[in-house]
Amino acid sequence: MFKSSTLKAAVAIIALSLSFFTKADAQSYLDVTQPMFEDYFTSSTTAPAKPDAKGFIRRWSLLEPIAKPELRSNNMFTDSWLRNEFAKEVFPGQMTVIPKDGDKVKLDKKTILKWHCVDSKLFNVKLYRFATGLGLHATEGLYQAVTVIEAPREMKVRLAVGSNSGSQWWLNGEDVLLLSNDRRMVVDDVVSKVITLKEGKNVLRGQIINGPGMSDFCVRFLDEKGNPVRNLKITNE
């Protein structure tokens, strides 16, 4: 029935004007009890993690969402719009930082965001719940995600990503994947060309942007046969 929160707002107005609904209860999701942060995430330990049984990478450093109040819908998420948006430097070191848990980013005099090093309890990293769990505004935001992949040897792989909504991904600073348009998080939705995981540490970085509604992503590497790559170590450093 409804795909976006913009639409939900539309529905509210329609309900009031056309009496389509039996109940009207204007209330913000921030006003009601939300699931706990701990329902979806644990803090990362210093011990390296592994991809899960299906190869999904669950350890990430996530920056609290950068507010994008102008995103009243997702219909502008074209390839060129996203590339332009993701190319903007929102804070110094945005494309090189490997943050530690609790590191802070000062956007302006009033806005300081914090990095959180977490392990997702789900294969999909629910950014919406990451934000609501911290008591933050979950929608209309730009999220930054970083993880460090340690490969036992040089490996030819493909990066497979699903994201809600648009996202872009860089491996060791190289742009490898763009997910454009108003998109839902689907496993192996968009898969990169064959890329190289070098022996040792590799930095995987993503930016995910969403207007209204749910936002999440899932990431794994696939081998040449399309099978998930699991013999990796995942850290935050």
Added chain:
Amino acid sequence: MKSLKTYILAFVLMTLGLSAQAQLAGNIYIHDPSTIVKCDGKYYTFGTGSGGLISDDGYTWRTGAVRTGGGVAPDVIKIGDRYLVGYSSNYPGTRGYTKGDVITVWTKTLDPESPDFGYSEQELVAWAGADDDCWAIDQAFLLDPTTGRLWMSYGTYFGAIRIVELDPETGKRVEGNEPVDVAIDCEATALMYKDGWYYLLGTHGTCCDGTNSTYNIVCGRSKSPTGPYLDNVGRDMLEGGGRMVLSAGNRATGPGHFGLYVEDEGCEKMSFHWEADFDRSGRSTLGIRSLIWKNGWPVAAEPFKEGTFEIESERRGYALEIAVDFVRLAGGMRAFGVRDNEAVVSLEEQKLEDVIGGWPEGNIDVRANDYMFRPHQKWTITAVTDKGGYLGQPYYKITIAGTDRALAATADADLTSVPQYTGADEQLWRIEQLIDGTYRIMPKSIGGKANEHLCLVSTGDSSVGLGTYDFSSDNSKWNLRDR
């Protein structure tokens, strides 16, 4: 999805009865249509809001259906001699607030003019709060044909699609039943069962963005009603999987809210809405397509398009023709082998004017024969939009290409061709694509009486007639080939 003005406009215009043509006729403006059900000879579908559409024949629709409760995205199922209606009570509020309740009610009839019409007390059967990764709206029913158990799916893209079990006697939630998550990333789900598989259909993509809506209908299947539902590449719908059933095309975008209607054995149809019909001002309209099955997966058939066809029997592969003398083309057999010094030329096909003078003037029998793409074997199928129709389509006339000679049913339930199409019901044909992709072809009327069961059949390899439709027999099936 995002244009508030567009969305409001769509709902306001939906209430106005404006003209329409093409696949369906009448007022077909609806959003989130419920599964089409038949009640006392009429077809009904309900949409978001309080109303719905009614049709006497399944082709021409009008407003007038009445549903209690308002709310969004209803569904209807007939159980015994009653109708169970479900709808969702939304709690619209500010952005991201996703609380919803699913309600069921009973009625003895869907006909608002009937003295038996009236809805029972509301039963709350599923719910989810704003703190839950589920938005409890968009419910759909399945009465399991193998067990008699009643299942209901619900949910939207916000979190999980869930399935619960209801009591088919009361419409209430089975005591102690807990919801099971079966999918994500979709909404407007539906359930169906076929050949040992349960199918979960969901609508992916972007709703409510008019001509830019990317809504599309996908499905997964499972051996259990509670999943896991996997798609054609083995991906769980809980991972966003789904095989395409219908997407945009044919000047319409955003198909969503699948509903199954089984017309007959082997003759299945799906209802849905288009987010934007380009031939109707981009408004949301009811769509109906034949449902075909490919390797165990449901796929929406392409809309039937008028044209000139060979009507080929599935039985033998012979072509329907009028029984006239075969007129040989000049030339005969050429010598085998290659002559390097001979220019290659294109031969002309036999033309209607070459042969029509030799045809009898009155009725001419029809039969089947080797297809030689000759004029007496080429049939033009044309929609007749002012003679009513059947679920999803108008009737058609079937004439020899370039003439008014029409295929007709005789009063004694046989076939003939009449020299002039007159618009008589015996010259109108119901053409429906079956689940295996073949067609059944039925006359509207025989001997002045409405026809229910007789269709064009092969009585022999080269002989045709009218016979009882039997999906298990290739005698009842035809292919329409453009060649």
